[in-house]
Ligand code: ABC
């Protein structure tokens with residue numbers, strides 16, 4: 177039992193203000209996309225040069241037309257870019273194709289479509305029993321200074337009259353750049369952005385401003401039937417602003433608290449439903465981006481998050497990439513490392529979030545290169561290793577949820593390995609074996625007592641079978657550094673059915689799983705018998 181060094185048990189059922197919605201989101205799997213870059217209407221072959229930082233023509237209709245692509249990978253929620261009208265000035269950072277440069281919160285961004293198009297997207301998402309998450313920016317509006325590039329000394333350096341509904345200086349905090357992110361007062365009351373393009377900080381201490389924001393979010397959610405909100409720059413507003421805001425939204429809220437310290441992020445889990453798990457992201461990325469990465473930070477951070485976030489890691493968003501970070505595949509081309517890192521968000525207590533394009537192997541580094549147009553990939557799904565991986569991971573998680581009613585509420589446990597380049601994560605009925613030895617390395621895991629002796633398992637990533645030894649002590653190795661995700665064969669077969677059946681079969685036959693061949697022939701024989709009997713009688 178000493179091996180269970182990181183066995184985590186802290187998961188309390190403290191009452192959460194918006195428990196129902198958070199609970200509903202817990203079983204979901206989210207595909208994050210940038211509206212301008214995911215799909216153009218009618219699949220037109222629009223060019224899109226990411227370094228130009230210009231609008232490429234993606235739209236809500238485009239998304240609606242490509243929901244099959246997302247749903248077929250097993251996602252049941254999408255997170256789209258902010259939807260409100262943005263500034264239309266020319267800036268040194270190009271056009272607001274990302275949607276974060278708010279000009280007017282009362283009207284929608286015409287580049288992404290008409291209000292009816294957003295309603296159509298929302299209905300289409302719901303018709304597929306999927307959820308819609310919208311990114312919302314409360315912290316700031318955007319403004320190009322009257323003399324871009326020149327030093328700014330006050331709000332007078334801006335023409336605020338075209339912003340709406342806030343356009344008087346009392347609606348904004350007095351000018352100052354944040355400069356020091358560790359000074360919380362500055363982080364909340366000074367400005368993001370720079371002298372080329374300022375993110376003019378809203379005066380969220382003013383009760384009139386607060387009421388306007390709460391009324392706005394309430395209407396936005398209702399008008400477009402939104403199921404969840406991702407709160408941009410949430411750490412830049414005083415914490416006690418958030419409870420009323422998320423209550424006004426009335427749906428699941430997940431905040432962006434861009435910081436690697438659990439001790440900093442944890443407080444925000446008290447004032448909104450959930451947070452994007454940045455601390456785990458930093459540790460995850462470091463653990464798998466090279467064969468020298470360390471798992472001890474990842475275990476430490478995960479343990480700390482389980483213990484300090486209000487609902488543990490449950491309900492937080494686990495991600496490997498987003499639109500602000502260099503893509504993982506810009507840091508390593510080692511397929512084994514990539515597959516291991518991608519597996520993590522799907523096998524922990526969190527809600528998995530996949531940033532569009534990762535499944536297509538996109539390698540853009542930092543903003544703006546990490547915002548490639550997805551249509552340039554042709555949305556190809558056949559023979560795409562990472563698309564298959566994502567499909568299997570989503571299917572495995574769904575199967576686990578349906579097999580074990582307490583899957584979502586049972587905290588994961590880590591089973592440390594003597595070899596510090598391997599790690600096992602148990603979340604019954606899933607057992608994930610991860611390693612960072614890389615594609616030319618060999619990894620091995622020793623996992624005692626997680627499954628029953630002689631139990632038949634399947635690694636859902638290869639559909640290979642494995643029978644637990646009679647002492648229940650699993651010893652598993654991987655000769656190409658690939659991850660493994662084991663499940664009981666009874667349910668895993670459904671997951672493998674999901675995959676291209678023939679490829680899975682070939683793999684199994686290749687591995688001389690004669691029992692499987694026999695079983696399949698038996699099924700075939702019985703089916704034939706039934707057909708013949710139907711014929712004769
Ligand atoms: C534009 C251009 C860029 C150009 C930049 C100067 O201007 O596109 O090419 O380099 C939007 C757009 C961006 C745009 C910005 C500014 O607006 O998407 O393209 O950049 O005009 C959110 C969104 C993000 C969005 C905004 C603004 C906010 O996800 O897409 O940007 O609405 C901070 C904020 C965070 C914000 C992020 C971009 O900046 O907190 O809300 N994201 C430290 C700070 C963080 C800070 C981070 C990055 O640096 O603590 O607060 O995030 O600057 C760890 C530490 C962390 C530390 C990291 C780097 O290291 O623990 O604290 O983070 O170890």
Ligand code: CA
Nearest residue numbers: 364365377412
């Ligand atoms: Ca602020």
